[in-house]
Amino acid sequence: MPARQRGMSPPRPSARIARMKHRTTTPDLTAPELYLNRELAALEFHGRVLAMARDPAVPLLERLRYLAITAGNLDEYFEVRVAMLKHHHAFGSAAPGPDGIPSGELLTRIRARVLELVNDLYALWQRELRPQLAAQGIRFLTREQWSPRQRRWLRGYFEHEVLPVLSPLGLDPAHPFPRILNKTLNVVVVLKGRDAFGHEGHTALVRAPRSLPRIVRIPAMVDGGGDDFVFLGELLQAFADAMFPGFKVGGAYPFRVTRNSELMIEEAEVENLARALSEELIGRGYARPVRLEVAADCPQAIVRMLADNFGLEDADVYRCDGPVNILRVGQVYEQLDRPELKFPRFVPRQPPALVNGRDLFETIARHDVLLHHPYESFAAVVELLRQASVDPEVLAIKQTLYRAGEDSPLVEPLIAAARAGKDVTVVVELRARFDEEANIRLATRLQEAGVQVVYGVVGYKTHAKMMLIVRREGATLRRYAHLSTGNYHSINSRTYTDIGLMTAQPQITEDLHKVFQQLSGLGQVIRLERLLHSPFTLYPGVLARIEREAEHARAGRPARIIAKLNALDEPHVVQALYRASQAGVEIDLIVRGACILRPGLPGVSERIRVRSIVGRFLEHSRVYFFLNDGASEIFCSSADWMERNLKRRIEVAFPILDPALAGRVFDETLANSLADNTQAWLLGSDGRYVRATPGEAPPYSAQQALLDRLCG
Missing domain, CATH: 3.30.870.10 (Endonuclease Chain A)
Known part of the structure; x- marks a missing residue:
């Protein structure tokens, strides 16, 4: 089994971790410094996805798709993870996780990391992807780039297709701030001049109906090759005067609000779950706000007005150097038939x-x-x-x-x-x-x-x-x-x-x-005879098998654990893995997303290696392998080693009993992933991931190897 990639040294550990080298007593496996924070670890996964958008070896339109995926991932992160953390923090019920970080500090650290990701995302969009796409004839045009013919066509499109479905709203005591639907595009318009009643100085709001396309494709006959695109937000800004005749537009600023999307239903207290969910879904789009995205040039007075209306603080505001709904660029990927700018097509094999x-x-x-x-x-x-x-x-x-x-x-x-x-x-x-x-x-x-x-x-x-x-x-x-x-x-x-x-x-x-x-x-x-079943036997079954490997190691027998997961956050499983490592078990964890275990800690986890693979396909299979002194077991499951999967869900883990098929699963999912030296990221004890490099070995991509082997 491949060990840590040759030529790769883990990042320098923090001073707190480094002090562990000098301990002579048995470490306390519940100590907070032994754990990474789950929410911060999830953000690091989003960073690894964004790295795919940055990778020049990835086809250009695929890079655009990864940019959109990252933006969508951040949306869901705020809708669920940040929303729940803020909810519990506000009510004083946010108990720290095994890492011990208080909720207030965690929210501060989340904001700092999200700001880095947002800045990196928009810098990538503005400095690399837009220019490179334009060089390929795929242009995302701002108002300043429209030709006279394009402007005339877009004005006509706006007046005939957009304006009839808009309902601009002036904001004043008689027209209070409206309810804004989760993640929808909106524009604040500053107006100069007097209205029909003699009032001067107005602010108006334009909500883009969901029936309107968020990206408009300019026809090929209008000064382009058919691959010129304009964001709807640009149209709403450029032609705001048409919505407010008689006024001079002093500025138009797109914004977007993200709301808590976690449904709260006490199932034991409802008579009909489907009916209760249907009723709850009606209000989901208007639940408590958690994030406000605004255009980078939006005046602070407008930002403050918006934040106050949504009950948000400055720390909840994120400025975007580009479209506030940049995830919509993913729609263009589907519209364009440019195979040379996408991953090569493949035909799945019929078994x-x-x-x-x-x-x-x-x-x-x-x-x-x-x-x-x-x-x-x-x-x-x-x-x-x-x-x-x-x-x-x-x-x-x-x-x-x-x-x-x-x-x-x-x-x-x-x-x-x-x-x-x-x-x-x-x-x-x-x-x-x-x-x-x-x-x-x-x-x-x-x-x-x-x-x-x-x-x-x-x-x-x-x-x-x-x-x-x-x-x-x-x-x-x-x-x-x-x-x-x-x-x-x-x-x-x-x-x-x-x-x-x-x-x-x-x-x-x-x-x-x-x-x-x-x-x-x-x-x-x-x-059950063969299946491990959550919330009953899967959790104790995993713990027992980890301990069994530790017993084999203590007895001097070969001991090995390999697990491929989406996420690892159950602290007792982490402690069991730490004890197994201390006993001498060699452990490889292939964890795509959040992992709270710190590998490589002296006296605790120096026999544990953690890697994440981010590639063309989303790594989703969960596979657990236990050597068991030669009588190896391999299970596949829909369950990650997370508290919710092991304790609060109905899950099954099924064994692969046919030796030939078990060998296939081991080879194609585990050994193959461990051999990857191009799309794998290696986790250091400080929580940072470093991308693996081939070094002197030939480049090897686990996903491409399977495409060649099974679909070639």
């Missing part, structure tokens, strides 16, 4: 075991089938469900849906199966953040078709991804299962890396049957 229109039940009955997305096609999962929906021997289908998408190809087979008289049960997780509204519509549609829809367990999100099919075969009933680390979402399956398993192994399918029974029937605690 050899499933080609030529085979009967999937016959194939799965003979042996397990492994799917590695996006390198292998998600169509196999859709085909399994389609075959189940039309097979007269299939009696029942059970499935969980967390984020499926409104146009999911799985919905029609489920509806067809129900209409064909099969017993179809779907567990729809209504509380999947930001997908609540879509999931309510999906649940309604399924129910209207005769599908039995349940919403899981009160107080616990159903995050497990699993499907169970019951089929009559002669005199017996046989179960077939699909389990996955990722959502049943066809679009995500092309951009997220995930592992799926199709199996008919009785112990796994019987376990899955029990889990579904518990979800739909309010059953008691169940005993």
Whole structure:
């Protein structure tokens, strides 16, 4: 297994960490200095995504897409993480995490890091991406850059397509500040002159309706090649005079407010979760503000007026040297057919075991089938469900849906199966953040078709991804299962890396049957043979296996742990890993996002290495490997080693029992990731990430290697 990249030295540790070298007593594994802060660690991940936008080796339009992703990530960070932290801080209920940072100090440190990210993002946009895109004939034009013909066309577009749907509002005691929807584009306009009633000196507000496109493409016939774009905010600023005839415009300044988007529902106190969520969603867009974004040139008096209206402090204001809604540049990526400026297209492989229109039940009955997305096609999962929906021997289908998408190809087979008289049960997780509204519509549609829809367990999100099919075969009933680390979402399956398993192994399918029974029937605690099950056996199962490796190491036997995760923030798991490292276990953690563990601490974690891979695809599969003195175990799961996944969600971790498939999972997800020396970032004990470099070794990208191997 590759160790730390040759030629890479970790960043200099802080003085507090350096003092640990001189300790002679056993360290206290709960000491705050042994932990990184989760919220700050999440921001470092957003910085690694922004680094992809900065990387000249990445195709230009892909860099633009990463810029938009970073802006969207920061939106969600404020909507959820900062919003909840501010909420608890305001009520004095913000208990410090294992790192011990008080909430007030943490908010200050978050602002400092976000300011760095925002400044870097807009500097990248203004100094690199816009000029380089313009050199490729893709221009984002400001008012000063419009030709006379373009200005005339844009004026006509504004008057015919934009102005009729606007409702400009003058601000005065008779026209109070309106409610502003979360993350919408708005413009404050300063007006000079007298109105019809003799009043002088006005401020007005223009809200851009959601029906208007945020980026306008100028037709090719108007002095351009068809790839000239203008932000809607530029139009609202440039033609503000048309909205306020008779006034002179003294200035127009776009702004955007971000609000708390975490839904607060006491599930035990509601009679109908779907109805309660629907009612809560109505007010989500107008919840408490947490951030104000304004144009860089917005006068301080206007900023103060806006902040006061939203109940925000100066520390909640962020000035943007460019469009306040810069995440909208991601729309241009989809509009442009410029393959030379994007990642090369690839065709996901159809797994050899499933080609030529085979009967999937016959194939799965003979042996397990492994799917590695996006390198292998998600169509196999859709085909399994389609075959189940039309097979007269299939009696029942059970499935969980967390984020499926409104146009999911799985919905029609489920509806067809129900209409064909099969017993179809779907567990729809209504509380999947930001997908609540879509999931309510999906649940309604399924129910209207005769599908039995349940919403899981009160107080616990159903995050497990699993499907169970019951089929009559002669005199017996046989179960077939699909389990996955990722959502049943066809679009995500092309951009997220995930592992799926199709199996008919009785112990796994019987376990899955029990889990579904518990979800739909309010059953008691169940005993499972093969699956680890949150919130019951997954958490203690992970801790026990970490301790087992430590025991092997203490006995002088080889001991090894490798885990690939999205995030690691459960302090007791971190402590168990620290103890295992102290015992002599070699540990590699591949953690895409936030990680609170400090690797490389003398006497604590010097045998632990942490890396993050950020590449073309979002690394999403969770895989746990335990050497176990040669009788190794490898589990795949939708669960990270986070407190919420291990204790407050319905999750399953499924073992890969077929030795050949277990070898594939190990090789393609773990060993492959550890060999990456181009897209991997190495975490130092001080919490800083340094990008790996090949040094004397040949460059190696884990994702490109799999594209070449599985899709080449």
